[in-house]
Amino acid sequence: MHSESSQQKLRTYLAVDVGGTKIQASVVQGSGEVLVRQRHPTPREGGPEETLLAIEAAIDAALAAAAMKPGDLTACGIAIPGVVDPDTGRIVVTPNMNLTGVDIRAHLQRRFDLPVAVGNDCNLGTLGETWLGSARNARSAVGILVGTGIGCGIVSEGRLWRGAREAAAEIGHIVMEMGGPKCGCGNLGCFEALASRTAIERQLREAVAAGRKTVLTEILEGDLSVIRSSALRKALEAGDELVTEVMRRASEVLGHACMTVRHLIDPEVIVLGGGVVEATSDFILPIVEKIVGSDQLPGAREGGQVLLSALGDDAVVLGAVALAREHVGRSPFEKRFAVKPAYPQIDKATFGEVTVDDRIYDNDIVIDVDGKVKDRKKNKAKKLYGSAHTVGPEELKKLCRGGPEVLFVGSGHSGQMDLNEAAREFLSQRSIELEIAPTSEVVDAYNDCPKRKAALIHVTC
Numbered sequence: 001m002h003s004e005s006s007q008q009k010l011r012t013y014l015a016v017d018v019g020g021t022k023i024q025a026s027v028v029q030g031s032g033e034v035l036v037r038q039r040h041p042t043p044r045e046g047g048p049e050e051t052l053l054a055i056e057a058a059i060d061a062a063l064a065a066a067a068m069k070p071g072d073l074t075a076c077g078i079a080i081p082g083v084v085d086p087d088t089g090r091i092v093v094t095p096n097m098n099l100t101g102v103d104i105r106a107h108l109q110r111r112f113d114l115p116v117a118v119g120n121d122c123n124l125g126t127l128g129e130t131w132l133g134s135a136r137n138a139r140s141a142v143g144i145l146v147g148t149g150i151g152c153g154i155v156s157e158g159r160l161w162r163g164a165r166e167a168a169a170e171i172g173h174i175v176m177e178m179g180g181p182k183c184g185c186g187n188l189g190c191f192e193a194l195a196s197r198t199a200i201e202r203q204l205r206e207a208v209a210a211g212r213k214t215v216l217t218e219i220l221e222g223d224l225s226v227i228r229s230s231a232l233r234k235a236l237e238a239g240d241e242l243v244t245e246v247m248r249r250a251s252e253v254l255g256h257a258c259m260t261v262r263h264l265i266d267p268e269v270i271v272l273g274g275g276v277v278e279a280t281s282d283f284i285l286p287i288v289e290k291i292v293g294s295d296q297l298p299g300a301r302e303g304g305q306v307l308l309s310a311l312g313d314d315a316v317v318l319g320a321v322a323l324a325r326e327h328v329g330r331s332p333f334e335k336r337f338a339v340k341p342a343y344p345q346i347d348k349a350t351f352g353e354v355t356v357d358d359r360i361y362d363n364d365i366v367i368d369v370d371g372k373v374k375d376r377k378k379n380k381a382k383k384l385y386g387s388a389h390t391v392g393p394e395e396l397k398k399l400c401r402g403g404p405e406v407l408f409v410g411s412g413h414s415g416q417m418d419l420n421e422a423a424r425e426f427l428s429q430r431s432i433e434l435e436i437a438p439t440s441e442v443v444d445a446y447n448d449c450p451k452r453k454a455a456l457i458h459v460t461c
Contacts, residue, residue, distance in 0.1 A: 011029055011030035011031070011074070011339060012027065012028070012029055012030065012035075012068070012072060012073050012074060013027075013028050013029075013030065013073060013074055013075055013076065013077065013321045013324050013325065014026070014027060014028075014059065014062070014063075014070075014073050014075070014076040014077070014112075014114065014324075015027075015028050015076070015077050015078075015079075015317040015318070015320035015321045015324070016055060016058065016059065016076065016077070016078040016079065016320065017079045017121065017316045017317050017320065018042070018051075018055060018078065018079060018080055018081065018097075018099075018121070019042060019081060019121070020042060020081060020096050020097060020148065021041065021042055022039050022040065022041060022042055023039065023040045023041075023042055023054055023055055023058045024037060024038070024039045024058070024313075024317065025037075025038045025040075025055075025058035025059045025061065025062035026038070026062060026314075026317045027062050027063065027065075027066040027068060027073075028317065028318070028321045029339070029341070030074075030321075030325065030330070030332070030339040031339040031340055031341045031370075032131070032132045032318055032321065032332075032341075032402065032403075032452075033341050033369075033370040033371075033402075034314060034317065034318075034370075034402070035066050036062050036065040036066040037062075037317075038058050038061040038062040038065060039058070040054055040057055040058040040061070041054070042054060042097070046098070047098055048098050048099055048101075048102050050098075051097065051098055051099055052099075052102070052104075052107060055078075055108075056111060059076075059108075059112065070112040070113055070114050071113070073114055074115075074324070074325075074328055074330075075114055075115040075116070075117065075324040075325070075327055075328045076108060076112065076114045076115070076116045076117070076324055077116075077117045077118075077119065077124070077319075077320030077321055077322070077323040077324030077327070078104060078108065078116060078117070078118050078119075078320060079119055079120070079121040079124045079125075079316045079317075079319065079320045080094060080099065080104065080118060080119070080120060080121060081094060081096065081097065081120075081121045081122075081151075082094035082095060082096075082097065082099070082100070082120070083120070083166055083167055084104075084118050084119060084120055084166065085118075085166055086117065086118055086119055086162070086166070086323075088103070088105070089103060089104060089105020089106060089116060089118045090102070090103045090104070090105070091103075091104055091118075092166070095184065095185075096148075096149075096184075104116075104118055105117075105118050115324070115327055115328055116324075116327075117320075117323045117324045117326070117327035119160070119319070119320065119323050120151075120153070120166075121151065121316050122143065122145050122151025122152055122153050122169065122316075123153040123154075123160050123162070123169065123319070124153070124315075124316050124319030124320050124322075124323060125143055125145055125151070125153060125273060125309075125315040125316040125319055126141060126142070126143030126152070126153025126154065126155050126160075126169075126271065126315075126319065127153065127155055127160055127319035127322050127323065128311055128314070128315040128316060128317070128318035128319030128320075128321075128322060129141065129143055129271045129273070129309060129310065129311055129315050129319075129403075130155040130158065131158075131318060131319070131322045131332050131333065132310075132311060132318055132402070132403045132452070133271065133309060133310040133311040133315060133318075133403045133430075134269065134271045134307040134308065134309060134310040134311075134403070134429075134430045134431045135155070135268075135269045135271050135307070135431075136403070136405065136431065137431065138267070138268040138269040139156065139157055139268055140154075140155065140156045140157070140265075140266075140267040140268045140269070141154075141155050141156075141267055141268065141269045141270070141271060142154050142155075142169075142261050142265060142267045142269075142270050142271070143155075143270075143271045143272075143273060143309075143315075144171060144254070144257065144258070144261075144270065144271070144272055144273070144274075145272075145273045145274035145277075146195065146196060146197070146254065146272070146273075146274040146275070146276040146277050147196070147197055147229075147274040147275040147276060148196060148197050148198055148275075149172055149184070149192050149196050149198065150171065150172035150191055150192040150195065150196045150274075151169075151170075151171075151172060151274070152169040152170065152171035152172065153169050154168060154169045154265065154267070156267075157333075158331065158333030171191060171257065171261070172190060172191050172192035172196065173185050173187060173190045173191065173192060174190065174191050174257070174260070175187065175188070175189045175190060175191075176189060176190065176191045176194055176195075176253055176256065176257065177189035177194060180193060180194060181193045181194070181199070181202070184198070191253065191257055194249075194250065194253045195250040195251075195253040195254050195257075196276070197227070197229060197232075197275065197276050199250070200227070200232065200246055200247065200250055200276070201224075201226070201227045203246045203249075204216065204224065204227060204242065204243065204246055205224050207242055207246070208224060208242075212242050213242070214235065214240055214241075214242040214243060215234075215235050215238045215240045215243075216231060216235050216240065216242075216243065219231050219234055219235060228275075229275040229276045229278065229279035229280065230279055232247065232276070232279060232280055233279040233280050236280060236283050247280065247283060247284070248287065250276075250284075251283065251284045251287035251288060252287060252291065254272070254284065254287075254288055255287055255288040255289075255290070255291030255292060256291060258270050258272075258288055258291070258292050258306055259291060259292055259295055262292065262295065262304040263297065266299065266303065266304065267303070267304065268303050268304070268305070269304075269305050269306075269307055269431075270304065270305070270306045270307070271307050271308070271309055272284070272285070272288070272306060272307070272308055272309065273308070273309030273311075273312070273315055274309075277308065277309070278309070278312055281308050281429075285306070285308065285429065288306055289306055292304070292306055307429055307430060307431055308429045308430055309430070310400065310403040310430035310431065310432065311401075311402070311403050312401065314401070314402065325337070340450075340452060341369065341370050341371045341452065342371055343367070343371045343453065344356050344357045344367065344371055344373055345357055345447055346443045346446055346447055346455075346457070348443070349410065349439045349440055349443050349457065349459065351413050351459070351460060352459055352460055353459055354410075354439070354457050354459050356373050357373075359373075361373070361375065361459070362459070363375050363376065363459065364376035364378065364388070364456070364457060364458050364459055365455075365456075365457050365459075366399050366454070366455065366456050366457075367446075367453075367454060367455040367457075368399060368401070368402065368454055369400070369401070369402035369403065369404040369452055369453065369454045370402060376456065376457075377395075380394055380395060381394075381395060385420070388417075389412075389416050389417045389418065389458075389461065390417075390418065390419075390420055391409070391417065391418065391419045391420065391423050391456065392419075392420050392422055392423050393422045393423050393425075393426035395423070395456075396419075396423055396426050396427065397426075399454055399456060400426075400427070400430070400432060400454060402452075402454075403430070403432075403452070404432060404451075404452050404453050404454040405432065405433060405451040405452045405453065406432065406433040406434070406435055406449060406451050406452075406453050406454075407427060407432055407433070407434055407435070407453070407454050407455070407456070408435045408436075408442050408445060408446045408449070408453060408454070408455040408456070409434065409435070409436040409437075409442065409455070409456050409457075409458075410437070410438070410439030410442040410443070410455070410456070410457040410458055410459075411436055411437065411438055411439065411442075411458055412438065412439055412458040412459070412460060412461035413438060413439055413440060413459075413460070413461065414438065414461055415437075415438045416458075416461040417458040417461065418436070419434070419436065435449075439457055439458060439459065442455075442457070
């Protein structure tokens with residue numbers, strides 16, 4: 001029989017997401033519960049040594065925050081934005097970073113005395129979505145991440161398709177416009193040169209230089225050198241004509257790329273993520289769905305559904321954990337190694353209070369996918385909808401972080417609380433089931449459900 005500490009070691013992992021602007025180190029349970037997140041800036045100057053020191057610092061900070069030592073962990077998974085050789089642990093090339101040629105596995109194994117698995121960040125983002133996110137029920141999935149660039153991953157039956165040269169799924173560099181704008185890779189008319197945030201920024205700056213007006217000038221106080229995805233969202237919400245035009249074109253390109261993926265690979269699910277999609281999905285997804293839905297080439301059965309990322313910023317981190325688990329022979333895709341969070345027991349719910357694990361709450365509560373119980377914050381719902389009886393997508397974004405398979409909603413004792421249409425669409429777009437019933441009825445359903453789950457319990461009305 002394992003001791004408590006050895007059980008913890010078997011189930012706790014380190015995940016590192018190395019990006020061009022930030023490095024995130026996380027301590028994660030084998031169930032996918034993120035215990036600690038630590039972010040450090042990626043050095044803008046210097047060589048590989050400076051970046052490696054920053055990675056080490058992020059890891060040290062994560063371990064300190066979790067009150068753990070490297071010996072408490074099973075393995076480490078690290079995600080790199082470039083071409084890597086997972087078999088040797090060497091980074092082949094990082095086009096936008098200074099880690100080309102670095103043997104990252106050997107370095108981290110020496111420094112932390114842990115087994116280390118190395119993968120491409122977009123591959124691992126798709127692996128994360130396949131393990132715990134929107135593609136959790138799909139046998140095959142393609143993930144497309146739209147951010148500074150455009151990345152992709154392909155997963156079939158829980159296995160990454162890496163390609164003969166470890167360079168598969170570079171969808172950002174398929175040519176979508178013959179003779180189009182020059183891409184960072186050197187080719188002309190790449191998908192990335194037309195629809196990434198970098199491409200969107202370029203198109204907007206060119207239009208402004210030609211005399212077009214945009215609310216972005218006000219939002220960014222005249223500095224359009226960097227246009228973040230959040231600024232694009234604000235401009236779309238303001239009905240800005242120029243941003244709407246540029247974003248519509250980028251969304252159309254993304255839609256045709258999704259149609260191409262269907263024709264080439266025919267996956268069960270296509271998952272869209274990345275900063276641009278996360279920030280502006282309400283605008284992008286309807287355009288993509290319309291284009292994909294207009295496909296005149298039918299298949300023999302249903303498939304090729306386009307969904308949004310359920311894991312957001314944690315997709316790559318959780319993919320790194322899945323890779324690390326596989327590296328030590330405990331693949332989360334094998335049923336005998338499946339690990340679920342430990343969920344609380346809802347003991348009873350009476351008018352005005354609910355009891356969870358013998359603790360009484362006299363307010364509405366939420367239980368997240370990791371089993372943590374918190375008071376529900378009603379102010380946002382009241383401000384947006386005039387009543388805490390309405391649940392919108394804004395509330396679900398935080399509650400559903402971590403990708404529950406099912407959300408239970410106790411709608412009160414007479415069933416007055418409900419999700420609005422946008423909230424229901426939020427769940428559908430991320431393949432999250434909804435079970436809603438009067439609070440007295442939903443308690444047993446939550447307790448009996450064996451799936452990864454979250455809950456929102458209304459205790460009055």
